[in-house]
Amino acid sequence: MAAIADAGIFVPVKASRGYWASVAHRLIRDPLAMTAAAIVLIIILAAIFAPWVAPADPYKASMIRRLRPVGTPGYLLGADELGRDMLSRLIYGGRLSIFMGVMPVLLAFGIGSGIGIFAGYVGGRINALLMRTIDIFFAFPSVLLAIALSGALGAGITNSIVSLTVVFTPQIARVAEAVTTQIRTRDYVEAARVSGAGPFTIVRVHVLGNVLGPIFVYATSLISVSMILASGLSFLGLGTKPPEPEWGLMLNTLRTAIYNQPLVAALPGLMIFITSLSFNIFSDGLRSAMDVKQ
Amino acid sequence: MSHIVDTMFPPEAEDRGGAATPLLAVNGLVKHFKAKNAVVRAVDGVDFHVAKGETLGIVGESGCGKSTIARLIMQIIAPDSGTLLFDGEPVGSAALPLGDFRKKVQMVFQDSYASLNPRMTVEDTIAFGPRVHGLSHKAAVTRAHDLLHRVGLEPSRFAGRYPHEISGGQRQRINIARGLSLEPRLLILDEAVSALDKSVEAQVLNLLLDLKDEFGLTYIFISHDLNVVRFMSDRVMVMYLGKVAEIGSSEPIFKKPRHPYTEALLASMPSMDPDNRTQEAPITGDPPNPINPPPGCRFHTRCKFVSAICANAEPVLHDVGGGQSAACHLANPQSGHPRLAAAA
Amino acid sequence: MPIVEVKNLTVDFGPKSKPVRAVAGVDLHLAKGETLALLGESGSGKSVTLRSLMRLHPKSARTGGSMQVDERDVLAMPYGDLARYRGSIVSMIFQDPGLALDPVYRVGDQIAEAVVRHEGTSFKQGRARALELFERVRIPSPERRLDNYPHEMSGGMRQRAMIALALACNPKVLLADEPTTALDATVQIQVLLLLRELQRELGLAVIFVTHDIGVAVEVADRIAVMYAGKIIEEGPCADVIRAPSHPYTKGLLASRADHSFEKGARLTAIPGTPPDLATLPPGCAFAPRCAVVLDACRNSTPPPALISRHHFARCIRSEPAAARQATV
Numbered sequence: 001m002a003a004i005a006d007a008g009i010f011v012p013v014k015a016s017r018g019y020w021a022s023v024a025h026r027l028i029r030d031p032l033a034m035t036a037a038a039i040v041l042i043i044i045l046a047a048i049f050a051p052w053v054a055p056a057d058p059y060k061a062s063m064i065r066r067l068r069p070v071g072t073p074g075y076l077l078g079a080d081e082l083g084r085d086m087l088s089r090l091i092y093g094g095r096l097s098i099f100m101g102v103m104p105v106l107l108a109f110g111i112g113s114g115i116g117i118f119a120g121y122v123g124g125r126i127n128a129l130l131m132r133t134i135d136i137f138f139a140f141p142s143v144l145l146a147i148a149l150s151g152a153l154g155a156g157i158t159n160s161i162v163s164l165t166v167v168f169t170p171q172i173a174r175v176a177e178a179v180t181t182q183i184r185t186r187d188y189v190e191a192a193r194v195s196g197a198g199p200f201t202i203v204r205v206h207v208l209g210n211v212l213g214p215i216f217v218y219a220t221s222l223i224s225v226s227m228i229l230a231s232g233l234s235f236l237g238l239g240t241k242p243p244e245p246e247w248g249l250m251l252n253t254l255r256t257a258i259y260n261q262p263l264v265a266a267l268p269g270l271m272i273f274i275t276s277l278s279f280n281i282f283s284d285g286l287r288s289a290m291d292v293k294q
Numbered sequence: 295m296s297h298i299v300d301t302m303f304p305p306e307a308e309d310r311g312g313a314a315t316p317l318l319a320v321n322g323l324v325k326h327f328k329a330k331n332a333v334v335r336a337v338d339g340v341d342f343h344v345a346k347g348e349t350l351g352i353v354g355e356s357g358c359g360k361s362t363i364a365r366l367i368m369q370i371i372a373p374d375s376g377t378l379l380f381d382g383e384p385v386g387s388a389a390l391p392l393g394d395f396r397k398k399v400q401m402v403f404q405d406s407y408a409s410l411n412p413r414m415t416v417e418d419t420i421a422f423g424p425r426v427h428g429l430s431h432k433a434a435v436t437r438a439h440d441l442l443h444r445v446g447l448e449p450s451r452f453a454g455r456y457p458h459e460i461s462g463g464q465r466q467r468i469n470i471a472r473g474l475s476l477e478p479r480l481l482i483l484d485e486a487v488s489a490l491d492k493s494v495e496a497q498v499l500n501l502l503l504d505l506k507d508e509f510g511l512t513y514i515f516i517s518h519d520l521n522v523v524r525f526m527s528d529r530v531m532v533m534y535l536g537k538v539a540e541i542g543s544s545e546p547i548f549k550k551p552r553h554p555y556t557e558a559l560l561a562s563m564p565s566m567d568p569d570n571r572t573q574e575a576p577i578t579g580d581p582p583n584p585i586n587p588p589p590g591c592r593f594h595t596r597c598k599f600v601s602a603i604c605a606n607a608e609p610v611l612h613d614v615g616g617g618q619s620a621a622c623h624l625a626n627p628q629s630g631h632p633r634l635a636a637a638a
Numbered sequence: 639m640p641i642v643e644v645k646n647l648t649v650d651f652g653p654k655s656k657p658v659r660a661v662a663g664v665d666l667h668l669a670k671g672e673t674l675a676l677l678g679e680s681g682s683g684k685s686v687t688l689r690s691l692m693r694l695h696p697k698s699a700r701t702g703g704s705m706q707v708d709e710r711d712v713l714a715m716p717y718g719d720l721a722r723y724r725g726s727i728v729s730m731i732f733q734d735p736g737l738a739l740d741p742v743y744r745v746g747d748q749i750a751e752a753v754v755r756h757e758g759t760s761f762k763q764g765r766a767r768a769l770e771l772f773e774r775v776r777i778p779s780p781e782r783r784l785d786n787y788p789h790e791m792s793g794g795m796r797q798r799a800m801i802a803l804a805l806a807c808n809p810k811v812l813l814a815d816e817p818t819t820a821l822d823a824t825v826q827i828q829v830l831l832l833l834r835e836l837q838r839e840l841g842l843a844v845i846f847v848t849h850d851i852g853v854a855v856e857v858a859d860r861i862a863v864m865y866a867g868k869i870i871e872e873g874p875c876a877d878v879i880r881a882p883s884h885p886y887t888k889g890l891l892a893s894r895a896d897h898s899f900e901k902g903a904r905l906t907a908i909p910g911t912p913p914d915l916a917t918l919p920p921g922c923a924f925a926p927r928c929a930v931v932l933d934a935c936r937n938s939t940p941p942p943a944l945i946s947r948h949h950f951a952r953c954i955r956s957e958p959a960a961a962r963q964a965t966v
Binding site (some may be wrong): 188193 | 397
Binding site (some may be wrong): 339354356362461462463464491492493494495496497500503504518519520522524525526530547556558559562563564565566568571572573574575576577578579581583 | 641679680716778790792793794795822823824825827828830847849850851852853856868875876879880886888890892893895896904906907908909911912927
């Protein structure tokens, strides 16, 4: 056909980059997001390899070394109210704190996306029913809801995760529903229906690829909230139990030392702050890397 | 160039009803949408047919129901009432289940970007339909390459690209290729060239004519651009507020329109003659809202030939000869419109 | 003295290391009471040129050259003067009235507010002016319509209301950016006729950006055809339409579907795709699509060649009309 040369003249011949490859490409060029990612990575790696990284045993108490200031030889970041090495406890503490920050979001991402995508794609009355039910959860502030659920279920790590998952699922479901409703009416989804594809094929091929990204970005922005809430639960005695090192719990047990060793007492809070901020910055970077003309 | 395998088959084998049976016959099509405490009468009783191998143009202004008709035919939305006969067989009946019908009728949308999945390569987009209908991955990809070639895009350069990496005209070629991937007999083009630059529009129109000859296709060509509809269509249907104002062979309608609305629409086109510019607008005001269409003839609020009968009695399509019908009292000598008496 | 004089306008977007030149050296001038149509396809730079005259570009855009409007240097104007300049010297109407009309205010109040802000009159006088303008743009039952919100109006009426708002402070120059493109055919011609009438009665200078040759012919005294950021042909409306000189203009006119009524005939299409501004070829930007391209076209950008007194084209094949007649 003669038109072949005409229509193609100006297309520069270069390899096409897939969507995620181009997102990664842009993300790598975002110095702020990369710094945040590096910080998160370091904290996670340190937590995973804590037995090798930590200079001391985080459980080993020593009454004579209580509340040593930051910079004491052998106690780089000081010692806590029971004389345990702060640096080691902070490194070990990352294990539970990050786990309790990420796990509920991951669970809520799975459940909430499922509910939201289903509601959004089906639409109509089923959608209305599901979403109005979910709206009930929005009547409670998330902190209160988490405390109430944890209180009812009893203290413990598993129960904290369950209650936080319940807190985040409606939020993710709502975002998933909104994105899916938007995608569902796109011409390309109609074109797929017109070509005779069933609902499962359409959701798998045309909907998931376009909605999971935005939902995932939203979910990563919840990790920081989740970490803070989890720490809050531990602080209130509803999460981890002593002597487990966990940043929220450490913040609680050190609160009496706020007047004689303020710096040491503030360290767990600083860790929560840095980690959640890093998660947030990374999530922001991810969003802007994805938010281009696709 | 890579060797292109011919994967498309001539359509004659499928012809069941014979040449005289229209490919598509639409009867009494009605679709009302519920808006906030109101009813939008988008399509309000429309009959027409499309003969095999012809192009039926549908023209009209926003709110006339032309895009709704496309979606009703495609079964994207369900009609309130009305029947579709495809090659003589009722759509959705045992003789022609919906799944089979869907393979035979495809559509190209106006927005070339929104109608392509941004996360799918060109090749996967075109191969999607055949895959759904059971073709192997390899066969579907071969067909995608064949179609890319036929719509004028070199497969080796375009198959792996994403929609945002190519121009609007090229994207619309891909939408056309996707529309053809199931070997349809009827292709509905809903404002398919309206968003393209003028220099590209001509290329795509030529391509559509080539493909029509090559595959023996039948087109429904929906557009607001009368020049383009005139160029493409054998027959034309003019719509106004959910109803057919005039329908018939293209040339008589453009040369001697019998409905005052068609006449106004034609006279509204820019003149293209700097010494003979349009001096007076053919009709005033905007098209009324299809929520509360005027009683009687829906055009009577803007018609310069309006009389009492127009507001009271709704004109039906009247055959004025030469394959042309108009829904205007003036086209029907028995209607009793006072202007007819004055002329006689 | 022309009321608008633009010399060697350039507008660059994107990072300095990889700039995209949307406008690449545009010269244009406009006399009082004259209408110029800027005709071009998407990416030709026509809207960017128009927006430059209002200084509507984001800060990251880099503008070069000079622009004089009503004896003011637009590029050198401090921000304080810019607010006065916009509206009372130069005013703009858009394809989408949503860009000009605020959805949460009554249309009449918006116009009155603009009058109060620019002319320091009372609000009551502003409302009176709004009513007068609504009558002028022929909005039916204007008193009642002044109290409408934009969404309560039909498309054509919103467009009229936007024109009324643009005229609120008696501008001398009206910039129109595809104001009728989104309208239905029967409404488009009404708005075009209204603009022509207002232009004549108020003695406005109008720059009308459009992609539709037919629309340009309806409104313009002169037509300037843009391609890849440059004006490639300019001249009196009738000359450009009847005796186009640049192969692109010729191609545009030839590819129109209204020339070809023979069944089964094909249109004379311009091959190829509109240029990508980031990767323009050296020399004439149209060369890769041009049917009569010469080797020389690919080397340097052709300067404007005069065809007749006011008609020029940037094509090395263009010759004065007199010479052309002599050779035929």
